[in-house]
Structures are given as structure tokens and as C-alpha cells.
Amino acid sequence: MKKINLKNIDMTLYTEVLSNGLEIYMLPYKNKKNYYVTFATRYGSDVLEFTDINRKSYRPPLGIAHFLEHKMFEEASGEDPFTFYAKSGTDCNAATSFDSTQYMFWGNKNFNKNLEYLLRFVTHPYFTDQNVKKEKGIIAEEIKMYRDYPDYKLELKLRENLYKNHPRRLDIAGTVSEINKITKDDLYTCYNSFYVPSNMFILMTGNFDPLIALEVIRNELDSNKKGKITKIKKITEPIKVNKEKDVIKGNIEIPKIAIGLKISTKDMGLDDLELSLYLNMLTTIMFGDSSLFKEKVREKKILNGLSVGWENLEDISTFYIQASSIKPDELIDEILNEFNNITVDESSFNRIKKVWISREIRNVDDIEEMADSLYYDILKYRKVIPNKIDIIKNMKFKVLKDIVKKINFKNYSIVKMNKE
Amino acid sequence: MKILNKDLGSYKLHLINTDKFKTITIKVLFHTPIKKEEITKRVLVTNLLLQSSKKYDSRRKLTIESEDLYSAEIGIGNQRLGNYITTSFNLQVLMDKYTEENNLEKSILFLNEIIFNPDVDNKSFKKEKVDFVKHDLMVKLNSIKETPSGYASIKLGEMFDSKSPFSYRIIGYIDDIDKIDEYNLYESYLEMINTDYVDIFVVGDFDNKEMLTLIKKYFKFKKIKKPKKSYILKNRNPRLKRYFSKEEIDNSQSILAIANPVYRLTKYERDYALPLGNLIFGGGADSKLFKDVREANSLCYTIRSWFNKIDNMIIIKAGIDKVNYTKAINIISKKLDEMKKGKFSEDDINNVKQELINGLESLDEDENAIINDVISSEILDLDDVKTRIETIKKVKKSDIVKAFRKVHMDTVFLLEGVLDEEN
Numbered sequence: 001m002k003k004i005n006l007k008n009i010d011m012t013l014y015t016e017v018l019s020n021g022l023e024i025y026m027l028p029y030k031n032k033k034n035y036y037v038t039f040a041t042r043y044g045s046d047v048l049e050f051t052d053i054n055r056k057s058y059r060p061p062l063g064i065a066h067f068l069e070h071k072m073f074e075e076a077s078g079e080d081p082f083t084f085y086a087k088s089g090t091d092c093n094a095a096t097s098f099d100s101t102q103y104m105f106w107g108n109k110n111f112n113k114n115l116e117y118l119l120r121f122v123t124h125p126y127f128t129d130q131n132v133k134k135e136k137g138i139i140a141e142e143i144k145m146y147r148d149y150p151d152y153k154l155e156l157k158l159r160e161n162l163y164k165n166h167p168r169r170l171d172i173a174g175t176v177s178e179i180n181k182i183t184k185d186d187l188y189t190c191y192n193s194f195y196v197p198s199n200m201f202i203l204m205t206g207n208f209d210p211l212i213a214l215e216v217i218r219n220e221l222d223s224n225k226k227g228k229i230t231k232i233k234k235i236t237e238p239i240k241v242n243k244e245k246d247v248i249k250g251n252i253e254i255p256k257i258a259i260g261l262k263i264s265t266k267d268m269g270l271d272d273l274e275l276s277l278y279l280n281m282l283t284t285i286m287f288g289d290s291s292l293f294k295e296k297v298r299e300k301k302i303l304n305g306l307s308v309g310w311e312n313l314e315d316i317s318t319f320y321i322q323a324s325s326i327k328p329d330e331l332i333d334e335i336l337n338e339f340n341n342i343t344v345d346e347s348s349f350n351r352i353k354k355v356w357i358s359r360e361i362r363n364v365d366d367i368e369e370m371a372d373s374l375y376y377d378i379l380k381y382r383k384v385i386p387n388k389i390d391i392i393k394n395m396k397f398k399v400l401k402d403i404v405k406k407i408n409f410k411n412y413s414i415v416k417m418n419k420e
Numbered sequence: 421m422k423i424l425n426k427d428l429g430s431y432k433l434h435l436i437n438t439d440k441f442k443t444i445t446i447k448v449l450f451h452t453p454i455k456k457e458e459i460t461k462r463v464l465v466t467n468l469l470l471q472s473s474k475k476y477d478s479r480r481k482l483t484i485e486s487e488d489l490y491s492a493e494i495g496i497g498n499q500r501l502g503n504y505i506t507t508s509f510n511l512q513v514l515m516d517k518y519t520e521e522n523n524l525e526k527s528i529l530f531l532n533e534i535i536f537n538p539d540v541d542n543k544s545f546k547k548e549k550v551d552f553v554k555h556d557l558m559v560k561l562n563s564i565k566e567t568p569s570g571y572a573s574i575k576l577g578e579m580f581d582s583k584s585p586f587s588y589r590i591i592g593y594i595d596d597i598d599k600i601d602e603y604n605l606y607e608s609y610l611e612m613i614n615t616d617y618v619d620i621f622v623v624g625d626f627d628n629k630e631m632l633t634l635i636k637k638y639f640k641f642k643k644i645k646k647p648k649k650s651y652i653l654k655n656r657n658p659r660l661k662r663y664f665s666k667e668e669i670d671n672s673q674s675i676l677a678i679a680n681p682v683y684r685l686t687k688y689e690r691d692y693a694l695p696l697g698n699l700i701f702g703g704g705a706d707s708k709l710f711k712d713v714r715e716a717n718s719l720c721y722t723i724r725s726w727f728n729k730i731d732n733m734i735i736i737k738a739g740i741d742k743v744n745y746t747k748a749i750n751i752i753s754k755k756l757d758e759m760k761k762g763k764f765s766e767d768d769i770n771n772v773k774q775e776l777i778n779g780l781e782s783l784d785e786d787e788n789a790i791i792n793d794v795i796s797s798e799i800l801d802l803d804d805v806k807t808r809i810e811t812i813k814k815v816k817k818s819d820i821v822k823a824f825r826k827v828h829m830d831t832v833f834l835l836e837g838v839l840d841e842e843n
Contacts (some may be wrong), residue, residue, distance in 0.1 A: 019748075031439065032440075032783060032785060033785060034782050034785055052810060082705035082706045082710075083706055084705035085706075086704075086771040086772075086774075086775070087767075087770075087771055087774070088774060088778075089771065089772075089773075089774030089775035089776075089777065089778040089779075090778075091704075092705075107778055108778050108781060108782050109778060134715075134718050136718070137718030137719065138714060138715075138718050138720070138721050139721070140674060140741075141719075141721040141722075141739055141740065141741065142721035142722050144673040144739075144741075144837075145673050145674040145722065145739050147672060148568055148671040148673050148837065149566065149567075150566050151566070161716055165795075250566065251566075251669070251670040251671060252563065252566060253562040253563055253565075254559050254562055254563055255427070264453050267488050271693055289483045290480055290483040290484045290487055291480075292480070294479075294480070295478060295479065295480040298479065298552070299552070301552065301555050301556075302557040304556060304560070324559060324563065326559065351484065351487050351488060352487070354487065354488075354490060354491070355487050355490075355491040358490040358491040358518075358519070359491060360516055361442055361514060361518050362442060362443055362491075362514060364442065365440070365442055365443065399787070420670060
């Protein structure tokens with residue numbers, strides 16, 4: 001077991017890799033009663049096509065990773081995980097994203113048995129024609145629920161217009177007609193290809209003993225075979241946005257807009273973490289709560305609700321802006337005006353660094369927040385970042401200015417949503 | 421964790437000492453009996469106070485100051501608690517040992533500035549700032565259908581009893597916005613500051629004496645009488661026949677919302693038997709509603725029931741396809757009847773007892789949960805946590821059945837999604 005000292009926050013993280021490749025990350029707390037545990041596979045909706053165990057190229061229906069997540073809750077015994085965890089008053093859930101699927105439980109009782117159960121249910125699939133059929137109605141309602149949210153519908157359209165080939169242009173849950181095609185054989189093929197120890201990791205935070213936890217994991221999973229690394233079909237995505245402008249209709253009263261900026265990050269000369277920090281810094285200065293832009297458009301009463309974010313892929317990053325506005329065209333002009341006249345100032349840069357460092361420290365109080373943050377790093381960088389606060393402290397204003405020069409602010413896609 | 425409740429005459433101070441957090445959390449809570457015609461003003465006042473103050477005359481300057489204080493986060497929110505409306509001002513900031521000396525006091529001063537030193541000229545707020553928050557609220561209220569589930573709850577309340585505070589829209593009313601100007605809004609602000617009941621909560625690792633001095637220094641209110649009106653809502657008499665109502669929406673999913681008022685609950689039933697029963701009925705993924713409506717019949721993705729002790733009400737909500745409307749209601753009614761007939765097991769009871777007990781045992785790990793528990797304890801006169809845990813353990817099946825027999829399925833509302841989209 002390796003010890004990693006998380007600098008500046010006085011915590012020790014323990015890691016281990018089993019001989020079959022399973023990675024384990026443990027962050028025990030001394031002053032908490034609660035624990036939070038997640039068991040994840042690096043498999044999500046980003047995988048469209050792969051070479052299966054019979055070495056054949058295989059393209060399952062869309063939404064299968066998410067469907068699989070639902071179906072892992074079926075047990076041969078008939079007692080599902082919700083029922084098992086309810087006995088100790090423990091909560092459990094699961095989630096599928098573009099690049100991972102995770103199964104988690106959290107509570108303050110029965111840690112060892114609960115952990116043992118998690119390891120067992122995620123490593124023992126039980127799919128039948130009947131239980132696959134049953135799930136279709138449930139997931140169809142889930143898909144419909146999300147599609148009824150205008151903001152979600154708008155984001156989906158923007159993704160479609162930003163990406164030409166990349167699966168990020170598709171809904172994680174798939175479509176109703178695609179999920180209706182899923183069979184139990186599809187599920188087993190995907191399960192056997194991606195739910196193998198060398199493609200998975202376990203992460204836990206809160207109240208537990210790392211030595212005992214490790215022993216439980218070894219007892220359950222040490223003998224599991226490593227599994228073959230599945231070859232995923234690589235998708236090439238052009239830098240150019242797929243479609244520059246679009247107008248859609250939505251069940252709304254106030255118009256909405258979405259703008260996506262797609263940039264190449266190939267020649268930035270920074271590692272992934274630094275790149276992500278600097279890109280975030282740039283758009284926080286430009287569009288954050290204390291930005292001049294926000295003050296201006298609010299005073300003009302052309303901005304209501306604004307959400308922004310980055311999505312970082314290999315060699316490509318995209319910046320998303322979504323907002324409501326009674327004057328959508330004016331708001332779009334203002335945003336494009338920001339793209340064309342980038343101004344960053346050092347005092348904002350330093351102030352935002354201070355905010356980020358404070359949030360890193362504050363995050364430690366919440367075991368779930370902490371698990372989320374570690375999860376993201378493990379998935380993205382394949383390691384934990386023990387000195388994140390130092391990295392933020394060491395950010396240089398000059399580097400930010402250099403990055404600004406390297407970004408092409410002309411490669412964007414705009415979607416407007418009007419009332420139906 | 422140690423709680424010291426202190427009556428300072430014009431307000432109650434609750435000092436909650438715990439070494440579990442790196443932050444100090446302060447909540448200043450105003451409460452007053454709710455009046456429908458005053459809600460929109462209250463919403464605008466609170467939004468306005470977050471826009472600017474005398475010293476920081478723009479939202480940007482306010483934000484920069486909070487960032488400079490090592491991200492001292494300020495939040496303001498309105499909530500209905502039974503017969504009352506509450507407005508809370510929250511501050512959360514890292515302890516000085518993680519920032520710099522006096523950062524906490526500066527942050528408290530900042531909170532004080534926002535509450536007591538608004539951006540006012542000649543006994544009125546500034547017109548352009550008021551116009552801004554009016555516009556902002558207008559847009560927000562025009563967009564309420566974007567959250568179908570929230571909209572269905574609002575409509576359900578109005579269908580149940582439009583005269584009861586249960587139906588009041590705590591987000592405000594479009595029709596009231598035009599009647600509001602910078603003058604009457606300022607009067608409304610003064611009324612809140614001068615006549616509302618106030619509680620102040622502080623959670624974190626601090627010296628009680630020092631904190632008491634700080635709070636006394638920065639928070640001064642006029643002396644007012646203690647609340648007389650009960651918080652607990654009394655529902656109108658039950659209908660003889662169930663009331664069904666529908667509204668169409670251009671969505672693909674329909675939201676089913678059901679109001680189930682509860683009558684003549686004893687304190688024991690309110691605090692213990694019915695919360696346990698509701699968890700068995702529709703509390704989560706192991707509940708009767710989830711297992712039957714979702715898992716056995718594939719009718720929905722979400723289904724849940726909530727028991728609101730102060731409102732005397734169980735709400736059920738599910739996201740369904742409109743063709744399954746009747747089937748869903750039939751199953752839900754059947755499940756409700758089964759609760760009344762005691763068709764649930766000792767295992768079911770033990771599971772939800774454990775869930776409630778775990779929650780109480782972990783209460784001190786979340787600042788908001790701690791504060792909310794102190795508030796509910798006062799409003800509902802709850803037993804202390806230890807007694808609650810012991811009492812939960814002793815609740816019998818017959819107690820739950822007896823409490824559930826007081827639940828009446830009264831009003832059914834369907835927000836009917838009429839789009840037929842395959843994808």
C-alpha cells in the first residue's frame with residue numbers, strides 16, 4: 001500500500017494496484033462517521049464501436065452503457081442492491097457519464113459487508129430477456145424526462161453542431177428507438193469487454209480502516225482475471241465545428257442561446273491539468289461572476305441565467321455558454337464581442353486563484369465533494385494530484401496571456417432556441 | 421457538538437460548536453406569518469439586497485469583495501414553513517487559520533453590510549436597481565414550466581386549496597410585479613428588518629464568548645414579541661370525493677402529482693410513526709411505490725412520496741407516460757390502502773428505522789442539517805436527538821397503521837405531456 005500525502009490539506013491517501021490491474025484509492029477521515037464508496041469502470045457512452053472478445057468489430061445500440069448500469073441492479077437471488085442496502089439504512093446509486101460508469105453506496109453502518117456486497121454485485125451480472133424488456137419502459141421515461149428540459153435539449157443540439165464524429169454529440173442515454181433494440185447478449189458482450197479489473201477502480205472517502213477495506217477487496221477480487229484490454233475504435237474529430245448556426249424550437253417563453261467554442265489544444269505546451277486550469281481561469285475572468293462582461297449584459301437586461309463550462313478531449317477542448325435572454329441576438333453579439341476583444345487583468349487572475357485555493361480547502365469537509373474531485377482526477381489524469389493547491393499557487397499570468405494568443409476564437413457554433 | 425441557545429431579547433442566538441468543519445457558517449433567519457400579497461415583494465427585496473449595498477454599489481463590487489474575503493459565500497433564500505415565510509441570509513467562510521487574521525470578522529461585517537446597509541437614497545431603493553430585479557423575476561416566473569415537476573407541485577397546491585398557504589407560490593406572482601416600486605419595496609424591507617422574528621445560527625469551531633461579542637456587535641434588532649401563530653398548517657376539511665384535474669403541456673412526459681392531507685395527527689404520530697410509514701410507502705428505491713409502480717410495472721423512472729410534518733401533507737409525484745395515467749393511480753391507491761391495512765413487514769419497518777437513525781447519528785456532519793434540525797426542534801418542539809433515536813426503535817407496526825389511516829388521497833393533478841416524440 002502506497003501512502004500519498006495530500007499537501008496543504010493534512011490528509012493521507014492510500015493507494016494499491018492489485019495484480020489483476022484493479023486500482024484502489026482510499027482517503028480515510030478521522031473525524032467523520034459517514035463513508036462514501038464508488039466502484040467504477042472506464043466505460044461510458046464515448047465507446048461506440050469496439051473489438052469484442054471474439055475479435056469481431058462490434059457496434060451495439062446507442063445508450064447501452066447507461067442501460068447496462070440499470071441492469072447491474074438485477075440479482076439472480078431476486079434481492080436487489082436497494083433492498084440489501086436498505087437493511088443497514090445505507091443509500092446506493094449508480095451513474096453513467098461519457099467516459100465512466102460508477103456504482104456507489106454511502107452511509108455510516110456495516111461498512112465491510114456493504115463493501116463486499118458492492119464488489120459482488122458489480123462483478124456478477126444477471127441479465128434475462130424478461131428483465132431487459134422490463135427496463136425499456138423505465139429508461140424511455142428517463143430519456144423523455146431529460147428531453148423535456150429545454151436547457152438539456154439545447155445542449156444536445158449544440159453538441160450535435162460542435163462535433164462531427166465524436167460521440168459527445170450524442171445523448172448518454174441513447175434514444176428510445178435505440179434502447180428498444182438492446183438484448184441481453186449485447187449487455188453481456190459490453191460487460192465482458194469493459195467490466196474487467198484492469199479497466200476499473202475503487203475509491204473511498206470517510207470513516208473506514210484502509211487495511212481492513214483492502215483485505216475485503218483482496219478477498220473478493222484478487223482472484224479475478226485481469227481481462228483483455230478491449231480495442232476501442234478511434235474516432236477522428238475535425239477541429240472545425242460541424243455546423244455554425246442553428247435555430248430550434250422549445251417549450252419556453254423566454255428565448256435561449258447556446259454558444260460553443262471549439263479549440264485545438266495540441267500546441268499549447270501544457271500538461272492536461274495545467275491546460276484545464278488555465279482555460280478555466282480565462283473564461284472565469286471573461287464570463288465569471290465578477291467579470292465586466294456579466295455586469296454589462298445584466299445592466300442592459302439582456303442576460304438571465306448563465307452557465308459556462310469546458311469539455312476537454314484529446315487535442316480538442318470546447319467551451320460552452322448557455323443563457324436565457326429576451327434579446328438573444330444582442331446577447332450573442334456581446335459574447336462574440338468578448339471573443340474578439342479578450343482582456344485579462346492580473347488582479348482578477350490573482351483574486352480567482354485565491355478563490356480556487358479556498359474552495360480546495362473547503363472541499364475537504366465534505367467526503368462526497370472530495371470523492372467527486374478525486375474521481376475526476378483519477379479518470380482524467382489516471383492519478384491523484386497531491387499538490388493541487390501548489391499548482392494553483394504557481395499559475396503565472398504570463399502563461400495565461402500566451403494561451404490567449406494561441407486560441408482561435410472564430411471557430412464557434414451558435415444555437416438559438418425560440419418559443420414553439 | 422455543543423449547542424448553546426441564547427435569548428438576546430430581540431433575537432435568539434444559537435451557537436453550535438463543532439470541530440468538524442474548516443468553515444464558519446452563519447445564518448440570519450427572519451420569519452413572519454405569510455401573506456400572499458407580500459410574497460413577491462419579499463422575493464424582490466432579497467434579490468435586491470444581493471445586487472448592491474451602500475458601500476458596494478454594484479453586483480460586481482459585491483462579488484469582488486466576497487472573493488477577496490477568501491471566497492466568503494453569501495446566499496439569500498425564501499422558504500415557506502407552514503404558516504410562515506422565512507428569509508435567510510447565509511454566510512460561509514473559512515476559519516481565520518486557513519486565511520488571515522480577522523478575515524472572519526471582516527466577513528461578518530460584510531454580511532452586516534448586505535442586511536443593514538442597502539443601496540438606498542431618500543427613503544427609497546434605487547429605481548434602476550429595482551427595475552432590474554423586477555425584470556429578472558419576470559423572466560424567471562415566465563419560465564416556470566421549464567421545470568415540469570416544480571410546476572406540477574405549484575398547480576397541485578392550487579388545486580388542493582387555493583386559499584391555504586400550502587398553495588402560495590413562494591417564487592412570487594407575475595401579476596404583483598407591476599404594483600411594486602422603489603418606495604413600497606423599501607417599506608417592505610423596513611418591515612422585515614423591524615418586525616420579523618429573528619434567529620441567528622453560528623456553526624463551527626470558535627470561542628463562544630468571542631463569537632457572542634462579535635454577533636452582538638454586528639446584529640442589532642428592535643425588540644419584538646415572540647411568535648404567537650403556530651407554524652403547523654391546518655388543512656381544510658377532506659373532500660367527500662377525490663378531485664381530479666389536468667393541464668396539458670407540450671412535453672413528452674407527464675407528471676402525476678397527488679396531495680394527501682393528514683388529519684388529527686398526534687405529536688407522536690407526526691414525529692415518529694408517520695415519517696417511518698412514509699419511508700416504507702414511497703421514501704426511496706426500496707419503497708412500495710418504487711418497487712411496484714417502477715420495477716414491477718415499468719411505468720416510470722421517478723416516483724416518490726414526501727411527508728411534510730409542518731404542512732400535514734403527504735405529496736406523491738411520478739413522471740409517467742400519459743397512457744398509463746389510470747393504471748398508475750390505481751396502483752398508487754392500492755399501495756396506500758395496503759399501508760392502512762398493515763400489509764408491510766417487520767423487515768420493512770426495521771429498514772426505515774435504521775435509515776432514520778443513521779440520519780440522526782450523522783446530523784452533525786452537515787452544517788445545514790444541523791441548523792435545520794435546530795429550527796424544526798423549535799417549531800415542532802422535537803425531543804432531543806438521543807430520545808428521538810430511542811423512541812424510533814420502539815415504534816410498532818400498529819402505530820404506523822394508525823397514523824396512515826389518517827392520510828386521505830384528496831387531489832390528483834396531471835400535467836399531461838401531449839407530445840408524441842419517439843426520441
